[in-house]
Amino acid sequence: MIAVPFHQDPRVVRGFTHFSRAVAVLTSVVALILLAGWWWNVPLLATAAPGQSSMTPNAAIGFALCGGSLLLSQETGPLRSRLASWLSLAVMAVGVATFGEYVWAGEPGIDYLLDDSLMALVFVLLGSLGLLVSMRRWLHLREGLAMALLAIAMTGLASYGIALASRHSLLFDRVPVYTMLLLLAVLGWLSSTPATGLTRVATADTLGGAFARRLLLPALLLPVLFAFVFEVLQSGLGLPETLAFAFMALFSGAAVALLVWWVANLLDQLERQRRETLRLRNDADTDTLTGLANRRAFDDALANLLHGQRKHDAMFSLLMLDLDRFKSYNDDFGHLAGDEVLHITGHLLGAALRPSDLAARYGGEEFALLLPQTDVTRADEVAARILDAFRSYAWPRRAVTISIGMAQSAAGDGDTDLVQRADAALYDAKHAGRNRAVAATAAR
Numbered sequence: 001m002i003a004v005p006f007h008q009d010p011r012v013v014r015g016f017t018h019f020s021r022a023v024a025v026l027t028s029v030v031a032l033i034l035l036a037g038w039w040w041n042v043p044l045l046a047t048a049a050p051g052q053s054s055m056t057p058n059a060a061i062g063f064a065l066c067g068g069s070l071l072l073s074q075e076t077g078p079l080r081s082r083l084a085s086w087l088s089l090a091v092m093a094v095g096v097a098t099f100g101e102y103v104w105a106g107e108p109g110i111d112y113l114l115d116d117s118l119m120a121l122v123f124v125l126l127g128s129l130g131l132l133v134s135m136r137r138w139l140h141l142r143e144g145l146a147m148a149l150l151a152i153a154m155t156g157l158a159s160y161g162i163a164l165a166s167r168h169s170l171l172f173d174r175v176p177v178y179t180m181l182l183l184l185a186v187l188g189w190l191s192s193t194p195a196t197g198l199t200r201v202a203t204a205d206t207l208g209g210a211f212a213r214r215l216l217l218p219a220l221l222l223p224v225l226f227a228f229v230f231e232v233l234q235s236g237l238g239l240p241e242t243l244a245f246a247f248m249a250l251f252s253g254a255a256v257a258l259l260v261w262w263v264a265n266l267l268d269q270l271e272r273q274r275r276e277t278l279r280l281r282n283d284a285d286t287d288t289l290t291g292l293a294n295r296r297a298f299d300d301a302l303a304n305l306l307h308g309q310r311k312h313d314a315m316f317s318l319l320m321l322d323l324d325r326f327k328s329y330n331d332d333f334g335h336l337a338g339d340e341v342l343h344i345t346g347h348l349l350g351a352a353l354r355p356s357d358l359a360a361r362y363g364g365e366e367f368a369l370l371l372p373q374t375d376v377t378r379a380d381e382v383a384a385r386i387l388d389a390f391r392s393y394a395w396p397r398r399a400v401t402i403s404i405g406m407a408q409s410a411a412g413d414g415d416t417d418l419v420q421r422a423d424a425a426l427y428d429a430k431h432a433g434r435n436r437a438v439a440a441t442a443a444r
């Protein structure tokens with residue numbers, strides 16, 4: 001399979017970068033506010049969420065450093081990226097210190113995310129992720145770290161869903177603020193390199209990109225919803241466990257079906273848009289009388305093939321074709337009859353070609369064929385087929401013939417060289433008596 005490069009949507013890439021910066025600022029500011037609240041013992045600021053205990057310094061410092069590192073990692077310049085790496089190292093140090101406190105201090109002098117050791121792990125992972133992103137190293141490892149952190153944050157959020165449904169204290173204390181900061185920080189790090197790794201698909205200007213942008217967030221929220229619904233069924237409504245499971249299975253199925261329906265709807269909408277765009281583009285590139293490509297489309301295709309010839313030595317052939325004594329046909333039978341001949345010519349040329357070839361109306365009663373990866377010997381066979389098709393066609397008024405000039409592309413061809421060679425060969429075909437094909441090399 002040919003490797004086709006990824007195409008990013010620049011607006012989406014900018015959006016991801018702005019999101020990442022906003023996350024960096026938000027994380028730092030929230031963490032600093034909570035740290036100030038803890039320092040001056042302001043209950044309102046120190047409290048992570050109503051009714052929950054305060055966010056203590058380790059977590060606040062860790063998130064503040066993480067936000068700073070995320071902000072600096074997006075700036076260019078070796079000094080800033082080195083500073084970003086150091087800040088991420090400091091985040092790891094917060095994790096290690098937290099773990100030390102947990103193991104050796106005996107009493108937890110710190111607050112915790114899910115519990116002490118898990119919070120320590122979170123900061124070690126978060127710091128490692130930041131360090132690797134800042135250094136632009138080991139893509140797969142850092143994405144593995146991001147996924148692990150995302151799983152921790154999602155577990156926290158799911159537990160929040162359960163707590164919300166049962167209205168009792170949270171499964172993991174102080175989940176909302178910590179978990180939201182963690183979730184934002186991970187998404188912020190992933191978005192900070194929008195053109196690499198997993199994020200690359202979400203910023204692509206393709207169908208896959210559109211899906212990823214619309215569906216990833218709802219998919220991430222599903223576990224929270226599931227946990228919430230299950231708890232409502234069991235504790236809120238007091239259903240027996242079996243019944244709660246049965247309803248849950250029903251709910252999961254319905255949720256997945258809804259997601260599939262959403263995907264199908266999106267696919268349908270995007271496909272219809274794509275077809276309409278193709279139709280408009282096709283209309284703009286098509287000659288209405290003959291149904292062949294118009295001059296503009298021919299010029300584009302020729303430029304592409306010439307580019308391929310220069311870059312990759314990809315040879316192709318050009319055929320210039322001109323109806324014989326068409327003026328007298330018009331004079332004898334009228335312009336409309338002449339138009340009919342042009343229309344039939346479009347059919348005959350289109351039928352003689354492979355899907356990869358291009359037949360165009362070059363202008364008036366002159367046509368051009370582009371045959372990729374075809375040398376002049378093969379082009380001669382195509383020309384013979386076209387001449388035969390013209391000879392054997394049951395023309396309505398009188399037989400119509402066509403003359404053909406052929407030329408093969410060559411290294412060093414400029415923009416007009418090939419057309420000039422094929423035109424010269426066509427001129428020779430006319431002068432040799434018409435109703436024939438002449439190759440450019442023979443013509444010269």
Ligand SMILES: Nc1nc2c(ncn2[C@@H]2O[C@H](COP(=O)(O)OP(=O)(O)OP(=O)(O)O)[C@@H](O)[C@H]2O)c(=O)[nH]1
Pocket residue numbers: 322323324325326327328330334335336337338339342363364365430434
């Ligand atoms: N009906 C019709 N005629 C066209 C169209 N475009 C160009 N023509 C006619 O095509 C004729 C071309 O004539 P010439 O260039 O003198 O060449 P020819 O009579 O085909 O003679 P040779 O090319 O030497 O064989 C002119 O009479 C144009 O009016 C078109 O869209 N419809």
